[in-house]
Amino acid sequence: MVMRRLLRYLKPHRKPLVIAFLLLLLATGADVAGPLLVKVFIDDYLTPKVFPLQPLVLLAGAYILLLIAGVVMEYFQEFAFHRIALRVIQQLRVDVFGKVQHLGLSFFDRMPGGSLVSRMTNDTEAVKELFVNVLSTFVQNIVMILGIFVALFLLDAELAAYCLVLLPVIYGLMVAYRRLSQSAYREVRQRLSDLNAKLSESIQGMGVIQVFRQQERLKREFGHTNCQHYRANMRTTRLNGLLLRPAVDLFYLLTVMGVLAFFGIGMKASAVQIGVLYAFINLLDRLFEPVNQMMQQLSFLQQSLVSASRVFELLDEEQRAPVGEGEQKPTIQQGRIVFDQVYFSYDGENEVLKNISFTVEPGQTVALVGHTGSGKTSIINLLLRFYRPDRGEITIDGVPLQRYADRALRQEMGLVLQDPFLFVGTVEENIRLHHPDLTSAQVRQAARFVQADRFIESLPRGYQEPVGERGTTFSSGQRQLLSFARTMARDPKILVLDEATANVDTETEEKIRESLARMRKGRTTIAIAHRLSTIQDADCILVLHRGEIVERGTHQELLAQEGLYHKMYQLQQRMAKNTGA
Template structure:
């Protein structure tokens, strides 16, 4: 198993730091934020709910029942008001007469307004309040509201399941997408910005769906149900209430249009700030050493101020919606109260109906107000969704072949045939490279910075695809193999160590989780990890903390070498693998590596030329081309590029010694 890879997620682990500059371990700045396209993004977000269609139908049915019961409640409660009011009025009238006689008597006396009002009631002069009827109505109202609560609670429970399952799938899809992205994507994306998209933005989407789906559904159903109930009571009062709808649409559209861009900027600045914080804290020691705390703090405060201003603007503008809607609702409430009172006075409508209508007016304006207030949540959530969808839309690495070829259990013969590669079309890097690496050979790659040394091994691992030519492993084109199979046959030890939070035993066995305890111990002893492990508090069960700061840099490197040793790959790649190890330990590791390299192809990238004197073949690279190749002795004798590199290092070492 590869030291770097157990599946295609290797791209997520290399490089170890946020990239800078061009090349395989460098990158450009953040991509520019696109302007938000609300409609398509919202539709795409809702499309994520498609696998939960059955539960969404159930949610809708439960919401319909709950809203229906809630809408019926005020009308029946109005009947209770009528029973009370009519009972009080009946008690004030003389017994033994009928309602018609009372009304006729009032008209004859000229009190037509009171006569009109009493004509619209159901009176029994002298009887008083019918408490039995009142009790039945109140119990019915209680049962209705309890039923509305229970159906609403079940609906919320089912909806919560829908949202959480949807977010579970979204996170899985994001993880899967990241594993399918090529290394060049991570060269161009700051680590903190990517983390913000897969954490903050997804959490924001979750909250948006959780808070808006139920509210939108219930609010729309409530508006429809209440509107029907109001028209059944008084078309005139219902028309007054309808003024709320165009006012709501106008206010929401005007304000949402202004807040839309603010929310896009808010989440863009959030990602940039996270990237800056991640970089600042991961390099905290370097910041302190070079005395850049003030500059870093100033940069942080500037970016934090930008985030504050955009967040404040987004929340302030969208926050105007709620009070604006409440103002419109209060105006409508006053209009209904005045007109309804006049209708009661004329006997056109009962007092209980007006009381029910006033409740309905509140029920009508409240969901409209909620819909308006949710505009800011929707804008924020869809802005986050668009950032996540940009990740989904990123170009993926080429897929593995449908019928992959598996080389024989191998010896690790690598052949480069007319290989050409460049990171950008206008800047050629490697051109027409030919190279044969035989099993058991140790091939050292040297050259100045930017010569293409690391690029060469990245091509072997298929972190990047060739522009032309091909690379074969034991006679099989590596493009005809799955990446998992290729990397399972390749071990890689980088200059920048990568260890995860876990025990030392688990870190050694990372490339071979099924390794036995004896195999782990053998690898540890062969790479001299066993020498320092026993000085740790819990030996092999010692848990490495964040950044593995409880072991030294050299010990980290030994652990990564042990990991590669245990994997026993066909091809071994050492990219300055001993740079963090002291001289004495380096000699020991070199001995261990000589055992590991037997019958395996080894590529060693080295800057200290003294460490690769015994290599079977040394390749000297300049500007992506192999300008010299041969053994250490042959290259020194030729007096070429290698001779110049070697003498420059020797001269530097001599100058240091003399100083």
């Protein structure tokens, strides 16, 4: 099944594949014909000691031409096979990467990042070895074996018929190896995936590891995982040492002994042509060399098939990101948001949102507050359609959320995260995000709007300043300002703020509060707030506790109720006084 799916990738390359196969046949014919010419020389000229110049020159010339032609055609056929293989793996990697881009966040919740990277890099690299080396080796050597048997039958049909017994023996050895090694190689790939996951986790959390002095613990855990990887590799090594070349070499020796015995017995009754004996032994030697090569490639074949199955598991993943449904293509006009009795759980068992109902009118600002784990981020995830609610309905402008196309939904929704993500590129590219409709003037206008233009223009290259991975060369405040500019460049009708000033220093916060007020003006805004001082002017504040809305109202109304919000506010006020903030 896995092999059939892999071979489907060859369909677009039928023509070059046929050409490569024809070159392979010609190269094989040239290689097999060499011993036959030597047989003619030995039996017709060397044995009777007759050395006519012209026939011998023609024979030698033909032999040299066959060698040269074989080398040339072998080069071109290997080049053709490798080119096809690299194109196939290029398409496979694009397919895998494209599939991952459209998977739902629920998939990434359960798949460690390191394991995912392992499938997209190490496993596809193993599949590349299948196409580049393994398949080409098998095709070449199978054709070679068939050509050798044709030559053997031309030399001695009876003995060649006996040698056909070798084929099922060799095939049985290959099948036995595949069955025994399949589980071993699957474990190897899994342990390698675990190693990558552990490495990824360690690198991303290096600051925490060093602060809490966890280096030795992580080293022990990595050593344990590495030891499991070593044991899995040793298991495959033992199989390789037993069933690959040693077993084939044993069959080769037994076969040569049988051939010599056959010719030895035949010599009692009649003379045996030395050239035939030479050619037969030479061809048998050439027969077992392809067998040895294929047996050596069996380990790579098994690794490749296991890796391919892991890649196809990823391609077959059904947890895709929710997309628009229905033939109609509505667009967001005003931005009126309604949550109507929404329930949601990540695992299908433990509800993180229960009976969530609220309305955000166009131009209003609604703030979500509550302790960690109360469900604030889950509401945002549902609004952005990263997940589907289990029950209830979410509408925008009276249209169910699931009916909006991705483009229509994303184009009118702006998101500013607490920890903004920057891509490798330039400052302008991070604001533009390669949006074709945004001009450089609009990018600069958006930067001015959020007061990011001053620090950008102070950079050595201004808007063309390089941005490293995740924007690590910029301060947290600068990254946040760039994310503001990125959001406003698209001029969305709905704005989602996830504690947008959490990572901004006090001085910068004062500067951008005015920008935030302008960003919110005329836009429907939902803001997650941890610092209650930042959302006192919100039209409505929703207080969440254990996935439910327990209080709602304006800042003053909630203080007057003296409930959970009042306690949270008083606590933050006392903390601010104690810290002198």
